Amino acid sequence: MINCVQCIEYLIVILMIVSAIFAVEWRDLLAAVVGMAAVSLFASIAFFLLQAPDVAMVEAAIGAAMSAAVFIFAIKRTERYESEEEGTGWWVRW
C-alpha cells in the first residue's frame, strides 16, 4: 500500500538523487553548487519528515545556505566552468 506520506518520501528521495546527479554532472560549477544546495534542501525536508526539526534547520541554514555561499565565493575567485577535456585516466597516462 502506498499512502501519501510514502509518496512524498519517495518523491523527496528521488528528487534528492536526481539533483545530486545533476550537481555532479553539470559542467557549470555554479549550477552544480545550486544542485548541491538543492540536495541539502531536500535532505533538510527529509530530516523534517524523519522527525528531526533541529537538524532540518541546521541543514537548511548551514548545510545549504552557508556552504553554497562559500562555494559561490570560491567559484568567483577561481573559474566557473569545468574544462571540457576528458582525460584518458590516470592508469594510462602518468
Place this chain on the structure above:
Amino acid sequence: MISAYYFGAISLILIGLYAILTKRNLLKILVGLSIMETGVNLLLISVGYVSGRTAPILTEGATPQTAVDPIPQALVLTAIVIGVATTALALTVAINLYEKYKTLDIEKIRGLRG
C-alpha cells in the same frame, strides 16, 4: 528490501564518491565530498528514526514513549557543522591552488610526487 531513506542516503554517498573518483575539477570533487557528507547525515538520522513517533521535543502531548531517538540528531548537528568547516577550508585551499597553478584540474596539480 531497505527503506527509501536508506536507499537515498547510500545513493548520495556513492554519487559523491563517484564524483571524487571521476571528476577532474577540484571544485567538483569538493561538491562530491559535500554530497557524501549530506548522505551520511541522512543515514544517521534514518537510523535513529522510529516509525510513528514524533520529534523529541517533550512539550505537552509528547511523552518519552512517543519520541524518536535524540542522539543521532545531536550527532548529525555536529556532523553538519564539521562538514561545513571542512568544505570551507577545502575551498580556501582551492583558491590558493588556483592562485599558484592557475587551474583547478587536479591532473595538472601534481607538483608533489614520487
Place this chain on the structure above:
Amino acid sequence: MINELMIIIFAPLLAGVLAWLLDIKGIREAIGVIGAAIPLAYLIQAYQTLSTQPSIQYSIALAGFKFEFLLYQINWIFAMIAGVVGFAAVLGMVSTAKDSYEWLFALISLTGVLGVFLADDLAGFFIFWEVMTFASFMMVLKYNRKASLKYFLLSVFGAYAMLIAIGIIYAKVGALDFATIQQVLYQDAMRGAFGTDTLFSRNEMILVFGLFLIAFGVKAGMFPLHVWAPDAYSETNQSYTAMFSGVLSKAGVYGMLVIYILLGTRLMYEFGKFGAAPKFGYIIALLGGLTIIVGGLLAALQEDIRKLFAYSSISQIGYILVGIGVGTALSIEAAIYHAVSHALFKGLFFLIVATIIYRTGKTEFKDMGGLAEKMPITFAMAFVAILSLAGIPPLVGFASKWLLFEAVIHENMPILGGMIFFGSAIGFVYLIRFTYAVWFGQRPTDLDDTKDAPLPLAIAMGILALLNVVFGIAPGLVAKELNKIFGKEVIGGTIYELNLGFGRYNGLLITIWLVVGLVIAAIIYFLGAKVRKVPVTDTYQAGNPVTMEYNLTIRRNFFLPLKETLAFWLRISFDRLYQDIGKWIEDLAETMRHYIYNGSVQAYAWYLAIVLLILALWGV
C-alpha cells in the same frame, strides 16, 4: 651485580666511548689500549677459574629478556683469540688510527665479538652480533661507502636470516637460552628416533639450518657469500683489519659450532650421515672447500696487498669450515686449532700490511720492492707469518693444517682432502708474490727513506709472531685446551708432540732439526760457498720483447696467464650478481614509487575506493 664476564664484554665499549668523548690525543690511545687489555687480563685469569669449575655464568634481565652469559672451554678459546688478536690490533691502531671515531667503533666491535662468544642465549647472541656488525661497518664506512654498504647489507641480511631462524626456534621451544634449546631439540631428535611426531617438521629444520648457514656463512666469508670481504677488509684501517679478519670472521666460525651445539643431534637425525660426516655438516664442508679454492685463486690474481690478504683470509676460513663440517671430534678440534692459528698469522699479516702502508703509503705491488733492507723488523715478522700461513713447520700454521688434513683424510673424504691440498698449493702461489714483490728485488727510489715499524705496531706484531712460534714449537699447548672441549684425549701426545694414533708431529723435534739444518747451512755458507753479489738492476730478458701490456714481472700481472686460463670462471661473479640484484631493486623502487605516489589525488582516491572494494568483497 658486576661480574667478570660483564667486565670482559663491556670494558672495550666503555673505553671506546670514553676515548671518543675525551678525544685528546695520547689519552684516548691509552684508554683504548687499556680497554682492550682488560678483557684479555680477565680472560687469562678466568683460565684459573675454569680449571676448578666447568663454567662462569652471568645473567641479566633487560627489556623482558633474560640475557645469559656463560664462559666455558669452547668459547674461552674463542674469546682468547679475540682478546689476544684484538689487543694486538688495538696496539697497532695506536700508530695508524687517525681520530677518535676509529677508536670508538673498533672497541665497540671488540665488545660485540666478545659478547657473541660469551652469550649463552640467542637474543644476546643476536644483539652482540648486530653490535659487532654495525661497529665494523662504521669502520669501513669512513673509508669507502660502497664497500661498507656491501658489507653491511650482506651482514645484516645474514643477521636477519639468523633472526628469523631464532624466531622459528623461539616459537616452537618458547625459550632462547642455549641449554633449553639444546635439550628440547635433543629430545625432539629422540622423539623422532622413536617414531613419534616431532616438534619441528623436516622443512622447518631445513629452513632453520639454511638460515643459520647464511647468517654465519656471511660473517665467515663463506663462498658464495664472501663478496663483501675483499672490499671491506681492504677498505679500512689495516690495523683494525687484523681484528676484522682475525677475530670477527671467527664469529661466523663460532656460529657454525653453535649450529652443532644446538641443532646437531636434531639435524643429524633428520638428514642422516654422509660417510663419517653428518650430511648437513658435509654441506658446510663442501662450501668451505669451495671457499678455499675460490679465495686462493682470487688471492693469486690480486695486484693490491690488502686485497691479496683479504682473499687469502677467505681461503683460510674455508679450511676451518671444512674442519667443522666434517664433524668428527678430531676435525672440529683441528678446525678450532686452525681458527687459532689463522687468527694469529692473519692478524700478524694485516699488521704487517698496516705497517707497510703506514710507512710507505702504497698498497700495490707495482709500487714496492726491496723493503726487507729498510724494514728489517717488519720483515722478520713477515717471515714468520709467511711460513706460518704456508704451513711450514715449525710454525703454528703447519700444526693446524696438518691436523686438519689428517682429520679429513682419516675419514676418507678425498674431495675435501683434495680441496685442502689445492688450497695449500695455491697458498704458496700467492705468498711467493708477497714475499718477493714487497721485500726483495728492486726498490723504487721513492721508498729509499722508509723507516721501520713504529713501536706500538712492532710490539703488536711481536706478540702475534711470538705466539705463532710458540704454538708451533709446542702445539700440545693448544691441543691440551682443545681436548678439554670433549673431555677426552682426541689429540694425544705431549706438549711438543701431537699424536693421533695414525700419525704424529713433533714441533720441538722439527725445530731442532731445522735449527741444526740452518746451522749446517750457515757453516757451509761461511766456510766457502761462493756467492756472487749482483746489483738488483742486473736482470736479463730472453725471447720475446716485453711490451707494457704483457709485462709479467713479479710486481705486475705476475699471474696473468692464470687469469687468462680462468677467464671463463672469473666471469661468473657473485659480486656482480648481488650488485645487479641491488640495482634492480633500486630501479624497481624508483619506478614503483613514481607509479604509486604519482601525485594525482584522484589516483589516491582510487586507492581508497579499491580498499573499500576489497572490504566490500570480503563482507559480501
Place this chain on the structure above:
Amino acid sequence: MVKRALAIIIILITGYWLANALAQVPFGADKMLVGKYYLENVKEQTGAVNAVTAVVVNYRGFDTLGEVTVLFIAATGVAALLWRKKRERTAKSEGSVVLQTGSRLLLPFIMLFGAYIFIHGHLTPGGGFPGGATIATAFLMLYLAFREYEIPHNVFEPLEGLAGMSYVIVGLIGLAIGGYFLFDWIWQTWQLGHANIGRLFSAGFIPIIYTLIGLKVGTELTGIVDNMVKEPKEGGQ
C-alpha cells in the same frame, strides 16, 4: 570512459555491501538504548524540553565543545590560508537598490530572529548553530549589497575568542563547583528555574551556552565569508 565504468562497478559493489549491512538495521524500529534514558530523564536532569538540545549541550557537551572548536579551526584556517599583506574587496558593482534597502531594513530583524533561535534552543527546534548561521546570513547580505562593506574586525575577532573562552569558563566553573567539567551548575547545584520547565528561564546553562555558541558561530561564519570575499591586492602578495 573506462574510469567511469570502473567507478560505477566499484560503487555498485560497495553500495550493495552497505545496503546488505543496513538491511540488518531495520528502518523505523526502536533501537534506543541510551536514547531512552535521555528521553525519560531529560526534564529533571537538564530542565530542557527539547531533548536534542539537552543531548547536545548537556549529555554530550564534549562533542559540542569540539564542534565549536572545529568551526573555530575552520575560520582560523581560512583566515590563515587567505592571509595576504594587503587585501581588498573587488565587487564589480553594488547590489541593486532593492537589495541594499532590503538588507538594511531586514538586518536587525534577521539578527533578532537569530537571537531568538538560539535563546529558545532548549524549547523549540533550533539552537546556537542555526541561530549563528542566521546572523551570519545577515552579514552575508550586507556583503552582497555593498561593495565597500567590511565587518568591524576588531570587534568580531575578540568576540569570537571571548565567546569560546566563556564556553570553556562555564565548563570550568562546573568543574570548580560540581567537580565535573561542563557540569550544569546552574541547574544541578543552584537549582535555578526548576519551577518553570518549558519556559524560557529554565534548563540551567543551556541558554547561556547556546547564546555563546550562537555568537561564536555567527562571528566565525561571518569571518569565513569575509575572508573569502576579499581578494589580494595586486602586488600585495
Place this chain on the structure above:
Amino acid sequence: MNPQYASLLIALPLFSAFLVPLIKRAGKKVILPYLTLVTLIQTGIAAWAFKEVYTTGKPIIVLAGGFQPPVGINLYIGHFAALFVLIIAVVSFFMTVFSMKAIDVEPIDKYAMLFLLLMLGATGMIATGDIFNLFVFMEITAISAYALTGYNKTGEASEAAMKYIILGGIGSSFFLVGVALLYGSLGTLNLAQIAMLASKMNPTVAQAALALLVFGLAVEAELFPLNAWAPDAYQASPHPVTVMFSAFVVKAGLYAMVRIVYLFKDTPAFMGILNLILILGTLTVVIGELSALRQTNVKRMLAYSSIAQIGLIAVGFGVATPQAVDAAVFHMVNHAIVKALMFLAVGYVAITLGCPCIESFKGLGKKMPLTAFAITVGAISIVGIPLFNIFWSKFRLLLAALQVGKTGIVALILGASLVEAVYYFRLIHAMWFEESKDEKVEENLAFSIIMLLLVALIIVIGVYPEPVWNLVQKAATDLYNVANYIKNVPLLGVSP
C-alpha cells in the same frame, strides 16, 4: 586532588587557543612565548595525570557534565593515554620552542591557535572513551592539520593540503557511516559498552561497521594505500608541524584504530580485520621503505621512513598477541622520540641552509656538527642497531610476530629494513665523509639542548630499557585487555 581535573588537558589548550585573539593585541612578539607557556602548563598537567595513573594503577575517568557513561561522554585516561598525553605535551613543548625560529610566515597568531588545537585534537583522540567524540576529536586534529599543512601558502603546501583534505574527507565520511551502523545495531556510542555488547551484534553489521571504522581511521593512521597524502603533507608543512604529525598525530589515529578493533575481539570479523591490518601494515613497511630509497629531499625521505615505521607498529597490533602489543606500543614511544629528533634536526638544517635537499647535508658534519650528530644517532637508531632504543622494540616486535608463525611477513619487513639501512647510511656518509665548501654555522643553543636531550633519551633507553619497558607494558595491557577496560569504565546500568 580531584582526578576530574584531568579534564584540564582538554580545557586548557582550548581556552588558550580562544585567548590568542586577545593576546594578539599585546603584540605579535608575545604569541610564541605565550604558546610555549601554555604547552609547558599542559606538560605539567599531563605529568600530573601520568603520575596519578601510574602511582594508583587506576585509570582516571573524566566524566563530562557529571553524567555517568554511557549517558555522558567520558575521557578514559588509562596507562596508555596517560603516557601518550605526556608525550604529546612534551613534543608540543619542544615544537613551540622550535617554532620560534622555524615559523616566519604570517599570520603567526593563527598558527598558534591551530598548533594548540592540533595538540588538543590528538590528546582528545587518545583520551576519549566515546566513539562519536573520537570522530569529533579526529576532525579537530584533521582540520587543524589540513590548515597547518597549507600554512606556508606555497603551491606545494596548498597541493598537499588539498590531497589531505580530500582523502581525509572520504575517510571520515565512511567512518561516520560505520558509526551509524554501530549505533543502529547497539544503540550506544560508549566504547566500553560497545565492547560489552559487541559479541551479541549481528555479524554482518559488525563486519561492515568494523571495516568502515578501520577504513576511516586507517587514512589517519597512514596505512598503505590510504597514506598517499602523507609524504606530501609531511614535506610541505612547516617543520614543527611535520614533527607533530610524525610524533603523535598519526599515532593517535593508529591508537584509535587499534582500540576500536580490539573492542570487537569476540566478533567473527575480528580475525579478518587483524589480517587486513597485518597485510596493510606489511605493505606499508615495504612500500614506504622502497619509496624512501632514492629520495633527494631528506624531509620526504624521512616522511616515507616514518610511514614505514608506522606500518611496523601496525603489524605489531595486527599480530595482536600480548607480546606483540607490548612491542608495538614500545615502538610507538621510541618512534615518537626518534622521529621528533630527526624531523627537528632536518627542519633545523632546512631553515639554516635553505632547503632539506641532500645537497645541504653534504659535509654537514663540518657545518653543523651537533645537528649532524643528532641525525646520525637518530638514523642509527631507526635502522635498528643495538644499544639504541628502536632496536629493542623492533626486535621484540619481530620475535612476537615470528612466535605466531608470521615468518613471511617478518622476512618482508626485514628486507625492507635492509633498504632502510641503505638510505640512512648513505645520508650518514654524505654528512660526515663528503666534502662541502660551506662555512661552519653557529648552532642555536635551545635546539642543541633539545636535540641532545632526545639523543640522550635514545641512548639511555637503548642501553637500559627497563624503566620505559615497564611503563610500556602497563600501557599495552591497558590497550590489549579489553575486559579490564570495560570494568574500569563505570557504566550506568542502562543496559538490559
